[in-house]
Amino acid sequence: MIKVATFNINGVKARLPRLLEWLQETRPSVACLQEIKSQDEGFPIQDIEAIGYKAIWHGQKGFNGVAILADGVEPVEVRRGLEGEPEDEHSRYIEADVFGLRIACIYLPNGNPLPGPKFDYKLRWMERLRKRMREISAEEVPAIVTGDFNVIPEDKDVWSPSAMAADALMQPESRDAYARLLGDGWTDALDLHNPRGGVWTFWDYQAGAWQRDHGFRIDHALLSPEVADRLVAAGVDKEYRGREKSSDHTPVWVQIRD
């Protein structure tokens, strides 16, 4: 069984104890991290290797940054960054082959405030992502595109649709772009296993959101048809949101038959 997880870590250096304990307690085969908020040279690879993982990462000063960790084997990097905007220097995409799977780890732009350049960038980035995902589909490799999509797919995926109505995460344009990915043949694994919704992956640090369970679902795992056929389970490691110095996201995982 292969377990592929994603975790928006919100600062890999500030969160290192949480990351290491999560890896050791849940032992995912592959762990995709977002918002490492570290330059390449500051990534704590020694601590990660000390507990048996190998990794590739794409860092950036101060914010963004993504990484793919694998239990005992080095992920083979396929690409970093998306095509289409050569001037875009945000570290938001890294892709690798590992355990016979193509894994893409993404940190999709938030898009707030809107309207404005950040929302425009989000929508352009989603179209660039779609183009890459269609290329992966054409390869017909078993693939998982996972990470922080910064899209609340449907009203059932948020504690209060009205409270979030003006947010970039649930604008019709954001949702339509996400729906187009699914329309291309990708399966939202967590949604498949929780069709009635009510499953959150993010709770804001502010306004007591965690205590009030004011969360929403923005961390996703999209499966190619070759992987969807092998899906055994999907879930959220909710308890990690309640720990000391936690990220504002929880890990999301899928289990895939060998």
Next chain:
DNA sequence: ATGCCAGACAATGTCTGA
């Protein structure tokens, strides 16, 4: 209407985020 909270950077505040 705004900030709430948090991390990084390199201040003792600013930027960024969701």
